[in-house]
Amino acid sequence: MFVHQRQGSLEVICGPMFSGKSEELIRRIKRAIIAKQKVQVFKPALDDRYDVSAVASHSQRKHEAIAVKDTTELLRHLDPDTQVVALDEAQFLDESLIPIIEDLANRGVRVIAGGLDQDSNGEPFGIMPILLAKADYVTKLQAICMVCGALASRTQRMVHTGGQVLVGAAEAYEARCRHCHEVPH
Template sequence: MISGEESIKRDEENGELSYHRKFLVFCFVTIDEETFLFAYLCGASIFPKFMDQTEIESNCADSCRRGSIEVICGSMFSGKTEELLRRLRRAGIAKQRVEIFKPSIDTRYDDVEVVSHDRNSIASTPVDNSANILLLASDVDVVGIDEAQFFDEQLPDVVSALADSGVRVVIAGLDMDFMRRPFGPMPHLLSIADSVSKVHAICVDCGHPASYSYRLVEGSEQVMLGELGEYRPLCRKCYQRHTSK
């Protein structure tokens, strides 16, 4: 039986020895189990020549990745995009790889950036359909999706696939249209989400929390991009008062 050092030397000569193998050979061949466990639990740096600490941390991070789906929903002017940007910026500060997507039809403020009503922005990738997100979101830790209500009905399958592969997916969108009907793929996204944050605007009529987007302009189509001149956030009571006229 060859010693641990002989095994390491032989594999080094053959160019076959990785940091991991050096670490394992050293631990399990040349020292006893108690010493290894004590050093591992105490964080003692007794293996500097065998495995770099950054590699240990990197491998631990990869093995601990947990995919998830987070949905931020509410009426217009409730701060959905603002909250999405906040979470994605924090992920960036944590050195995570972030990719943001928005529907290509949303060009209200910018063609290629996600922009909140408060004019805060972050670079994004416009896509025509949700399937493109899977193609473009390779090798990332966090995916952000804004204005999810404008995407096709395949979006829930796309985000489920991302989350199942270990990606954290953060979604923002309107849960209801101007007639208080469920909007696009949002009901399905809400049902499969690991966490849901319902945010509220302020009713412009009475000052109470607002959950509804009241349309001020004529038109019955569900999709109509707009700003404060076309929509106003209202609470339940004020919405009923306006729609009963």
């Protein structure tokens, strides 16, 4: 059957930490490059886990990225002929990005946003609920629960200081299933 497909969409890749969001984002970026598309990759400047100018997975896979502190800076770096815009750690980007993403997708750009759908309390994280509602395609990934080995949809915070944002990797967080996840009272 012939299906007419027009260019321009929003894809969201979500899930807890260690679920492979960055790996999946990098995989899609690499395939778009193989397809000779012009790709630009952005990440919020506050996430400097491994490399300030790369999307990096916990398995050390990485792809060059432009670290931006807000939407204005992202727009400054955005080239008019870009066909694919990839955003990592989208939960840390601000709400002013939403109309920009909508506009890009409406103008034929493929936007791929990866991010945590829940914070470590199991609550919706930043702009992710809005992105998920507006997405054309959603991929929800699972990690492995570090307590029982089941599929994990949540992130357990192992350090109980600071606010909603505590940028860190294995030492500060672990993946947990719904049943093993604990929210501090």
